[in-house]
Amino acid sequence: FIGYWASSRDIAGDISRLMPMFALVALTAVALNVFGIRNSFDMKQVDYGIPVVTLVSAIAWAAVLAVMARRLQSNIVGRGLAAIGCASMTIMFLHQFVQLMMAKKFGIPQALPRVVVALLACYLMHELLKTSPVIARFFLGLQAPQKPAI
Numbered sequence: 001f002i003g004y005w006a007s008s009r010d011i012a013g014d015i016s017r018l019m020p021m022f023a024l025v026a027l028t029a030v031a032l033n034v035f036g037i038r039n040s041f042d043m044k045q046v047d048y049g050i051p052v053v054t055l056v057s058a059i060a061w062a063a064v065l066a067v068m069a070r071r072l073q074s075n076i077v078g079r080g081l082a083a084i085g086c087a088s089m090t091i092m093f094l095h096q097f098v099q100l101m102m103a104k105k106f107g108i109p110q111a112l113p114r115v116v117v118a119l120l121a122c123y124l125m126h127e128l129l130k131t132s133p134v135i136a137r138f139f140l141g142l143q144a145p146q147k148p149a150i
Contacts, residue, residue: 022063029057084119086125090140094122 032039032053039057041049048054071076084091098118102108129139136142 016067017069019063022060022067025056025060026064029053029060032057070091077120084123087123090129091119091122095119098122 030038032050037050038047039050039054040047041054041058049057069078069081074079095115095118098121099114102114102117110115126140130136130142
């Protein structure tokens with residue numbers, strides 16, 4: 001809900017002005033984990049963290065990451081991350097299949113190479129799906145660009 005609410009507003013100025021507070025809260029959240037107080041959220045394991053504290057920590061980290069993303073958007077790292085972000089739904093649905101296939105069928109036990117290859121393979125699959133307007137519409141929800149009126 002908070003993400004949806006924020007997406008309809010220009011909150012970049014508010015976030016930048018409050019960044020010291022967000023950074024302090026985010027670092028405090030990390031400190032809790034370092035000192036053994038589990039401040040995490042894991043719906044798969046029905047671990048909802050510390051009431052209110054985990055929510056506030058997550059919002060603070062989202063704000064910190066939003067400011068970092070704004071600052072990175074104009075360089076090559078930011079453009080690369082933006083491209084991965086555009087393909088995030090495809091990556092989300094395919095990465096487990098790819099990395100588990102690499103572990104089981106190709107016997108690659110190390111996580112890092114599996115993650116890198118899964119990320120690249122899923123990104124390439126996304127780009128391949130985008131090449132056909134019909135496939136892009138059905139699998140990615142993308143509409144073909146409209147031709148300008150004459």
